Amino acid sequence: MDNSADPSTHAWSTPVGAGIAGCIGGVILLGGAVVVSNDPAGSVLMGIAGVLLVALGVYTLLVRPRLELSAGRPATLTVRGLTGRRSYTPDRVERIRLLSMRRVGRRVGQLEIDVLDDDADTFRRDDGSAGPRADTRLLVFSRWDLGTDLMSVVDALRAAGFHVDDDR
Structure with a gap:
């Protein structure tokens, strides 16, 4: 929501x-x-x-809000968990993917966000290999976590300047 x-x-x-x-x-x-x-x-x-x-x-x-987006310059993505809040700028976000899978006869979505650890370098990999780097953390959100349709979250992330891979 x-x-x-x-x-x-x-x-x-x-x-x-x-x-x-x-x-x-x-x-x-x-x-x-x-x-x-x-x-x-x-x-x-x-x-x-x-x-x-x-x-x-x-x-x-x-744990409210679970995910927060501040669309300033630079945009900031804040994730809240039991241990507190962590904020990430676009250079600290390695990949954002929207996945759609079949579960018990219906399609469900997941939003996966790969973020760099706090001590990781922000350089982009140029070797052409697929997948995230080894020093990333995977954050997974479902419709339950975010309380809304994942497409609206993806649209807001794109509007703020984050690149989102859509696997639907």
Whole structure:
């Protein structure tokens, strides 16, 4: 969901409602684990599922926005994770790819971003070999992570000056 006020800044993250629903569902599963306490195996499985669902809900609520684009000069791509924020300029982004794959009878997309490590040189490889360099980190985002259609994210990245390979 692009929830930015400044038109030169875009921010995408999982919808808040999905995080809240995950937390509520996890609490319901934990309550169900207590109710079925006469079935130890079922109680343990429901308890584990409840804890994991609450953790996923809390994660989606804490890590916001997941991806942010500031279209200044130079454009900056900021990724937020549990360990904090990391920002990348176009010279630190090795490759951006939009992939489309078949999963369970339907097509799903993934946005892959190869970024250079903080200590890596920003020189571009001229040897003609395919694929990313060895000193890159792979960041993978799905529609769930960004809360919107991946094509709108790709369009915003292209408009900001990032090159995107489209594999559809």
